[in-house]
Amino acid sequence: MDTLLYLRSFISRDSIVMSGLENESLLRDDIQPGIEPELGKFLGLLVRLVDxxxxxxxxxxxxxxAIWLGEAVKTTHGRVLTIDNHKRTHIEVVRNIEKAGLSSLVEKKLGNAEDLLETLSGGWDIVFQDAGKYLYPLVHEKIVKLTRVGGLIVADDTLFKVNPCVRKGLGDYMDRYNKMVFEDKRLYSTILPVGHGITISLKHGA
Ligand SMILES: C[S@@+](CC[C@H](N)C(=O)[O-])C[C@H]1O[C@@H](n2cnc3c(N)ncnc32)[C@H](O)[C@@H]1O
Known part of the structure; x- marks a missing residue:
């Protein structure tokens, strides 16, 4: 058994809806892939760790x-706001969150992150970035400001630069993002090889 299969054999899903979506995504080519279950579990762990x-x-x-995050905030009495600018997937996200019984805990907003982030006030405990890769360096400063001191910023796909299967331009955005993060004195960061790579930053200074 290879490493991935072995570690996945331990990852129980927090909601039956997750397994349904995993199966569905294997059959569809009209949606962007979701995170890996091991990353879902890790996000669930982080939500619990920082309460x-x-x-x-x-x-x-x-x-x-969002369902992994929603299941996690059930245990912390928290809430999730998830943002996407795609109309059709927005309809699907509303339906899937409802199916998972998380509508009261997960708020969905349709719009460009660039614009919506400007409307938010700060104090976020965890910010998870998984939208357009060009966006990561573009909104870095805004995200750091929105995150509370002691909070976490988690960015997905940050090992794209060294993935030969990924278009060079996408890798370049990720490389620029990683450089910004590691040069940022307000952050204490590391990259982990989970899925296509995640960069996790603790905001320790304002
Ligand atoms: C990889 S998918 C997210 C997958 C999701 N996090 C999951 O694991 O289930 C990326 C999403 O980002 C959205 N997106 C891309 N650029 C965006 C932007 N500028 N503002 C808001 N959403 C954006 C896309 O519509 C797409 O649905």
Missing amino acids: AKKVLEIGSGVGYS
Whole structure:
């Protein structure tokens, strides 16, 4: 058994809706892939570790990662806001979150993250970035400001630069993002090889 299969054999899903969406995504080519279940579990762990009450997700897709986050904030009495700019997937995310019984905990907003982020006030415990890759360096400063001191910023797909299967331009955005993060004195960061790579930053200074 390979490493991935072995570790996945331990990852129980927090909601039956997650398994349905995983199966569905294997059959569809009209939606962007969701996060890996091991990343979902890891996000669930982080929410519990920092006792996150306010979780912001940028890039809802059809709601797979939002369901992991929603299940996690049930245990912390928190809430999730998830943002996406795609009309059709927005309809799907609303439906899937409802199916998972999380509508009261997960707020969905349709719009460009660039614009919606400007309307938010700060104090977020966790910000999870999984939208357009060009966006990561573009909204970095805004995200740091929105995150509370002691909060976490988690960015997905940050090892794209060294993935030969990924278009060079996308890798370049991720490389620029990683450089910004590691040069940022307000953040204490590391990259982990989970899925296509995640960069996790603790905001320790304002
Ligand atoms: C990889 S998918 C998100 C998958 C989701 N996080 C999951 O794991 O289930 C990326 C999403 O980001 C959205 N997106 C891309 N650029 C965006 C932007 N500028 N503002 C808001 N959403 C954006 C896309 O519509 C797409 O649904």
